[in-house]
Amino acid sequence: MEYEATRSRVEHYFDRTATKVWDQLTSDAPVSRIRQSVRRGRDAMRARMLERLPADLTGARVLDAGCGTGLMATELAARGARVTAVDISPSLIDIAQRRLPDTLKARVQFQVGDMLSKDLGQFDHVMAMDSLIYYREDDIHAALDGLAKRTRGSIVFTVPPRTPLLMAMWHSGKLFPRSDRSPVMVPHGTQRLSRRLRQTGRVEDIGRVSVGFYISHALEVRP
Template identity: 60%
Template sequence: MSATRTYDATRARVEGYFDRTATQVWDRLTSDAPVSRVRATVRAGRDRMRGVMLSRLPSDLRGMRVLDAGCGTGAKTAALAAQGATVVAVDISPKLLAIASDRLDPAHAGRVTFAAADMFDADLGNFDAVVAQDSMIYYGAPELAERLNALAPRAGQVVFSLAPRTPLLMTMFWAGKAFPRADRSPAMVPHAAADLGPRLDGTLTEVERVTSGFYISTCLELAP
């Protein structure tokens, strides 16, 4: 199967999970509502990773157009808008976009455009920066590299996170199979930056790894 067909098939599974199966799960996870111990580690890890990714961008984003690729329920979108960016917040789940829109401070609404679309869609235009937190973790290296190589020329920098290929992660991943299905998302694909980097046209830098219980992810940055 070609990289394009593989990507499309995986995207369809991810869309089904987030828009039809787990909307309430992610609404709760990304709020301050009480959650299970497993989800609490994921929440803490995601909060930490969001901070790491935002730290790669200037603190003053006025005049910058930023793509929040796979914005989910919008925590990063809100932070980018608060820092002055013009934000295009994209997700394949209209239900998650609705939550993100509802949570956005009305004072910043004029700087944000929400779109139910593929995060790699060229019709979204060009950007000063792209941030993609854990939205690319379900794709294999061939299809991911194909999409990133097409995206990078439209962005000054691409900051994204992937699951690292480590013995610890693989142990945790297989152990996670024993948890109730409600605690499980579509299967992630671990990557080693050293293997993915040569497939990319730009320079891939490993920024920081965040580990929090059942959450483990690495922040990467792709530059021309």
Template identity: 55%
Template structure:
């Protein structure tokens, strides 16, 4: 059972991505021209997506993957190209419709797009779970509980991102408040890496798991840190 703060934030995220920002994210995840701010976010997200995919096997044939918070499905499509069976979950039906339009016909049978909560146990078990820039909107305590819940249904690895608490990131978000609302990123919850590791270690479901590789990517107005969790 997730906390009230998780449920409240989930509703805010669904409203933002499904209505307020759907068109902006459609442009951001395409080749369409975007503002200078969004161009840095696009570049950073491309680099982060490549990083997370590089931490998965090159051949994913026979592997089942959960793309938790898949958005327009770019990571799901790449995982399917490697042979994975992908369950791509997002709160936004609008972004999922975009993902269905973009997926190549030869890969459509490998990806199941579902509107809903990424933490639902109804999706079953997975070899790998990927959560790119989807947990960054939740309080650190809620994110740690979410990670524990996802790992409980994972066999091989989970890779995800969090917003690292840094002076530079704090300054960027302060300055970003002066830009037009259409250029602002949705609210995130920065956390120090050591604090997140502490919270993860405290989760009983993660007693047989450990943190692995990590990488911070900072490109203009995009700052996010990848972290891997694997069995002991």
């Protein structure tokens, strides 16, 4: 299956090739100007996604799908949510566990594995920031359709938008240094994707964040 093949490339990239890059990118460590723009963009997008959820998440069960180094999981737990933070990379999970404040540890369950696994159970909300960016439309639709069957509230996720600037950067290979360019993200026409996802639930366009070399678009699906 295309999803499984892409997932394997993503696992190899984050767990063997880019762990140090993402450790630095999601910290306060000095980084290049390009990565500074990516860091600022990701911070802005994470804030935009969190605006879609209640300020008080006490008692809510939230899936952080593709949690990476745990920035989203930390924010969710600070609002009182019971967070299941899943990532395919054991190395990134290790970083996330080390960074999580002791006061929040009881609220976050980290797990290495497939963010789409049915074994994770039911959720009130799902957050999938930049974790579907390497997948094609059919795979995204199938992923969200499966998650919708186990989600009572909202699914908030991001995709790379098909814009002239992003496509130019994508083709030129300047989003990251050459050693960090695998796997390749897949830009999407967000209006087309929204129409497709209406088969799954009500879709709302949350908007785009464009900061230097970070360009991402957020959508929300409510089953």
